[in-house]
Amino acid sequence: MIEIRSNTELPSIREDVILKTVDGESLVGELARAENPSGDVILFLHPLPTHGGFMDSHILRKAANRLPAMTGISVFRFNTRGTESPNGKSTGQFDGGNAEQFDLHAAFEFLKPQFERIWLVGWSFGTELVLKYGPKYPLAGAVLLSPPLHRTSTEELLQWNQVSAPLVALIPEFDDFLTEAPAREKFSVIEDIDIQVVKDAKHLWVGENFTREVLNRIVGLIMPGKSPLPTQWS
Numbered sequence: 643m644i645e646i647r648s649n650t651e652l653p654s655i656r657e658d659v660i661l662k663t664v665d666g667e668s669l670v671g672e673l674a675r676a677e678n679p680s681g682d683v684i685l686f687l688h689p690l691p692t693h694g695g696f697m698d699s700h701i702l703r704k705a706a707n708r709l710p711a712m713t714g715i716s717v718f719r720f721n722t723r724g725t726e727s728p729n730g731k732s733t734g735q736f737d738g739g740n741a742e743q744f745d746l747h748a749a750f751e752f753l754k755p756q757f758e759r760i761w762l763v764g765w766s767f768g769t770e771l772v773l774k775y776g777p778k779y780p781l782a783g784a785v786l787l788s789p790p791l792h793r794t795s796t797e798e799l800l801q802w803n804q805v806s807a808p809l810v811a812l813i814p815e816f817d818d819f820l821t822e823a824p825a826r827e828k829f830s831v832i833e834d835i836d837i838q839v840v841k842d843a844k845h846l847w848v849g850e851n852f853t854r855e856v857l858n859r860i861v862g863l864i865m866p867g868k869s870p871l872p873t874q875w876s
Contacts, residue, residue: 643874652711661748670730671720674706680714681758687768696727713868739793777801783808788845790819802832810836814843
């Protein structure tokens with residue numbers, strides 16, 4: 643038995659991917675496919691690239707390293723346009739969440755033929771893309787990690803009232819941008835959203851305890867019988 647630590651990488655089938663967008667960009671990505679797949683895939687959208695966010699941001703990397711083996715859920719993560727990480731650099735330039743809609747579209751087109759259910763998970767800036775463009779797609783559900791709501795309009799929030807898939811917002815108790823009270827006020831226009839406040843957490847979810855909390859809550863939505871995740875592996 644080994645203890646699951648920050649850099650633990652469990653078995654999966656890894657595939658480097660280059661997404662092609664309709665406006666001509668090439669986006670670097672990776673699919674971590676479960677050896678015994680459930681039919682589910684999580685499409686992750688990373689934090690703000692102008693402030694250090696990329697596909698290798700720690701929650702995304704740890705999800706890819708753990709969830710396929712532990713749950714059968716595959717994980718896809720990629721660098722939005724103009725973003726560079728240890729996995730490589732995507733072409734194009736950061737567009738503040740506008741042209742990034744084409745990046746999300748390319749990811750869905752890649753995943754749609756391969757998986758029965760696509761779950762969308764955004765972190766910080768990634769939540770803006772989820773909220774703006776997620777309702778256009780046949781989602782199984784969506785999770786918002788530390789949503790700042792800096793770029794999402796009320797009209798864009800209202801479109802979620804036409805979506806039957808579950809929407810969960812994980813709000814850190816001590817978030818730098820959006821704490822519980824303003825989150826409940828701003829999200830009140832969505833009729834069916836599950837707002838969960840995570841005690842003692844901050845925007846960046848630093849620390850193994852918070853990584854486990856986030857992954858447990860994501861898995862709890864997708865596959866309740868697999869949550870909480872084991873802390874050891876054989």
